Amino acid sequence: MVEIDWYLALSAILFTIGIVGVLIRRNAIVVFMCVELMLNAVNLSLISFSAYHGDVSGQILVLFSLSVAAAEAVIGLAIIIAIFRNNLSVDIMKVNLLRW
Amino acid sequence: MELTTILFYLFAIVTISAAAVMVFSKNIVHSAFALMFTLIGVAALYVLLYADFIAATQLLVYVGGILILILFGVMLTTQGRTFSFKTSTVNLTPASILSVAAALLLIYAFVQTDWKITDSGVRDETVHELGMMLMGEYVLPFIAVGVLLLIAIIGAILMSTRLSANNDGEV
Numbered sequence: 001m002v003e004i005d006w007y008l009a010l011s012a013i014l015f016t017i018g019i020v021g022v023l024i025r026r027n028a029i030v031v032f033m034c035v036e037l038m039l040n041a042v043n044l045s046l047i048s049f050s051a052y053h054g055d056v057s058g059q060i061l062v063l064f065s066l067s068v069a070a071a072e073a074v075i076g077l078a079i080i081i082a083i084f085r086n087n088l089s090v091d092i093m094k095v096n097l098l099r100w
Numbered sequence: 101m102e103l104t105t106i107l108f109y110l111f112a113i114v115t116i117s118a119a120a121v122m123v124f125s126k127n128i129v130h131s132a133f134a135l136m137f138t139l140i141g142v143a144a145l146y147v148l149l150y151a152d153f154i155a156a157t158q159l160l161v162y163v164g165g166i167l168i169l170i171l172f173g174v175m176l177t178t179q180g181r182t183f184s185f186k187t188s189t190v191n192l193t194p195a196s197i198l199s200v201a202a203a204l205l206l207i208y209a210f211v212q213t214d215w216k217i218t219d220s221g222v223r224d225e226t227v228h229e230l231g232m233m234l235m236g237e238y239v240l241p242f243i244a245v246g247v248l249l250l251i252a253i254i255g256a257i258l259m260s261t262r263l264s265a266n267n268d269g270e271v
Contacts, residue, residue: 001104001219002104002105002108004215004217005210005211005215006108006112007108007145007149008207008210009207009210009211010112010115010116010145012203012206012207012210013116013203013207014115014116014119014138014142015206016199016200016202016203016206017116017119017120017122017123017199018119018123019195019198019199019202020123020195020196020199021122021123023191023195023198023199024123024189024190024191024192024195024196025123025188025189026188026189026190027128027188029128029170029173029174029177030122030123030128030131032170032173033122033131033132033135033170034122034123036135036162036166036170037119037122037135037138040138040139040142040162043142043154043158044142044145044146047145047146047149047151047154048149050149050151051149051150051151052215052217052218052219053216053217053218054218054219054223056226056229056230056233057233059151059153059154059226059230060230060233060234060238062151062154063154063157063230063234064241064245066154066157066158066161066162067161067245067248067249068245068248069161069162069166070161070165070166070249070252071248071249071251071252072252073165073166073169073170074169074252074253074255074256075252075255075256075259077169077170077172077173077256077260078255078256078259078260079259080173080177081173081176081177081259081260082259082260084176084177085262090177093190
């Protein structure tokens with residue numbers, strides 16, 4: 001088996017790619033996809049800890065995290081579509097109704 | 101080199117390059133398809149980490165569910181009289197400096213830490229054990245997740261249905 005450091009480093013790289021996407025993209029849907037990528041990166045690190053400890057509890061945690069991700073996807077896309085109806089755009093720079 | 105090592109490097113390269121394509125592609129549909137390759141790569145890595153059930157769930161929930169939802173979102177939001185974007189990226193330099201620093205810090209912390217590893221050798225399939233744990237020790241969170249998903253469905257229907265003044269409160 002590969003050492004655990006490699007899996008954790010891969011998870012860290014995926015998480016940082018997600019951070020870059022959230023910070024630089026203007027399209028709300030791409031930002032949303034990057035959030036999913038970050039969730040996946042954290043799940044990967046949880047699974048690798050679970051595998052290298054020989055303990056299945058980590059996989060249960062990932063299962064719950066998956067269900068929360070599904071709920072988050074549904075609600076997030078509903079919000080994005082509601083914003084699109086009001087603004088005719090999914091550009092997050094134009095969502096400034098609550099801006100002071 | 102062992103077969104699992106080669107497979108790990110292969111899937112790691114696929115996952116990271118697809119993620120990079122997803123973030124930097126100008127076309128949203130290309131981003132969505134790159135996300136599909138990333139999710140499949142992560143599922144393959146789950147299989148390498150003895151998590152067969154989670155890998156199957158990842159394929160069903162993410163690739164089969166969330167990705168299709170995202171593609172629907174892409175199609176619903178790129179039609180008709182939409183405003184086009186002047187630039188697709190903002191704050192490129194500060195964001196990349198910040199995230200490279202974050203990546204280096206994370207990798208340094210992960211490599212420097214002395215992880216306690218208990219290798220239990222050859223492992224069996226995890227489905228049976230997971231089912232026993234879900235129905236025994238973790239039954240309360242399991243029910244809570246079910247309620248959460250129900251609330252999410254109701255919320256999504258409420259939010260994405262048009263509630264305007266000209267149809268007299270009918271949804």
